[in-house]
Amino acid sequence: MDVGNQDPVTGRLTTGHEWNGIEELETPIPIVVFLFLAAAFIFAVICWVLYPTWPLGTVYTKGLLGFDQRHVVTQQVAAAAADRATWTSKVEKMSYADIEADPQLMKLVKETGRTLFQDNCAACHGIEATGGPGFPNLAAKSWLWGGTPEAIEETIRVGINSTNDDTRVSQMMAFGRDGILKPDQILNVIAYVRSLSGAKSTMGDIEAGKQVFADNCVACHGENAKGSHDVGAPDLTDKNWIYGGSEQAVYTTVYSGRQGHMPNWGARLSPLTVKLLTLYVHTLPEASK
Ligand code: HEC
Numbered sequence: 001m002d003v004g005n006q007d008p009v010t011g012r013l014t015t016g017h018e019w020n021g022i023e024e025l026e027t028p029i030p031i032v033v034f035l036f037l038a039a040a041f042i043f044a045v046i047c048w049v050l051y052p053t054w055p056l057g058t059v060y061t062k063g064l065l066g067f068d069q070r071h072v073v074t075q076q077v078a079a080a081a082a083d084r085a086t087w088t089s090k091v092e093k094m095s096y097a098d099i100e101a102d103p104q105l106m107k108l109v110k111e112t113g114r115t116l117f118q119d120n121c122a123a124c125h126g127i128e129a130t131g132g133p134g135f136p137n138l139a140a141k142s143w144l145w146g147g148t149p150e151a152i153e154e155t156i157r158v159g160i161n162s163t164n165d166d167t168r169v170s171q172m173m174a175f176g177r178d179g180i181l182k183p184d185q186i187l188n189v190i191a192y193v194r195s196l197s198g199a200k201s202t203m204g205d206i207e208a209g210k211q212v213f214a215d216n217c218v219a220c221h222g223e224n225a226k227g228s229h230d231v232g233a234p235d236l237t238d239k240n241w242i243y244g245g246s247e248q249a250v251y252t253t254v255y256s257g258r259q260g261h262m263p264n265w266g267a268r269l270s271p272l273t274v275k276l277l278t279l280y281v282h283t284l285p286e287a288s289k
């Protein structure tokens with residue numbers, strides 16, 4: 001490499017690099033930049049001493065101030081819980097009936113319940129709990145498994161066709177696919193079932209369908225088709241459909257069967273949270289307003 005020459009104009013040394021006749025001056029780092037770097041270095045050293053910094057395998061240098069963000073968060077959470085404890089401890093101790101009879105307490109329950117519902121349940125049941133295709137409308141009070149607080153709590157805790165050992169189990173059989181009913185029997189029973197909520201079908205004979213229903217469906221849906229909370233079978237006489245009430249939708253239900261899955265929450269949510277959600281669901285639809 002070329003050794004630096006003296007620049008004739010400034011009298012400074014050059015680095016010896018040359019581009020098309022232009023040479024680079026050997027300029028030192030400006031003092032301002034140097035001071036800034038020095039200050040940053042000193043600042044870093046002070047931080048090492050005062051705050052947690054270096055990881056050392058499974059531990060770390062803790063710093064002289066004993067500062068710990070995890071500790072700060074724990075304290076904040078404890079303070080927030082203590083704030084809530086005044087009313088949540090009441091919810092934990094009181095019976096469902098007593099809580100619902102206390103408007104002030106219910107105001108807090110509904111507020112918290114709404115947030116909990118939106119965090120955990122709205123993805124399937126909808127923001128207003130009105131459901132959608134495949135997911136029941138919880139505000140309609142047309143219950144599969146019963147609408148008492150105790151029944152709702154049980155459903156939330158163990159789920160439906162879930163992985164919980166105590167899960168509620170239900171199944172609507174595939175009458176067409178499994179060859180239990182003939183095609184015309186299916187059309188007839190669909191016409192009958194839809195007529196119960198006032199819908200007219202383009203195919204099938206209602207009277208014949210009534211007989212098919214009596215022979216095949218009453219075991220679960222009941223003589224009057226009002227459903228059964230023992231087997232989670234829905235009321236077929238209201239206008240409230242989980243899977244849709246069109247001829248096509250009811251055909252798919254009866255032909256291929258249905259088996260909805262509701263996750264179990266007993267292991268994931270605390271008993272208090274399940275109780276708050278139960279109260280929220282039980283007091284729908286007002287609770288969602
Ligand atoms: C992954 C989707 C999903 C999530 C999330 C979910 N559910 Fe469900 N839930 C269902 C389905 C599907 C059913 C109906 C099962 C059936 O058709 O048999 C149901 C049924 C229910 C029932 C029974 C209704 C009745 O008529 O007896 C209740 C109560 C309920 N859910 C409450 C909740 C609550 C509270 C949460 C939030 C903690 C929640 N669900 C979260 C899918 C879900």
Ligand code: HEC
Pocket residue numbers: 170171172173175189190193212213216217218219220221231232233234236240241242243244250253254258259260261
């Ligand atoms: C073994 C019990 C059982 C029998 C028998 C049974 N069902 Fe069901 N049915 C159910 C259950 C449980 C559901 C709810 C399934 C779900 O939500 O996942 C259901 C759901 C339905 C639905 C859907 C309702 C909705 O809201 O979308 C229709 C329609 C229906 N059944 C009609 C029939 C007809 C017609 C028969 C007779 C041919 C019949 N079921 C026989 C248990 C039964």
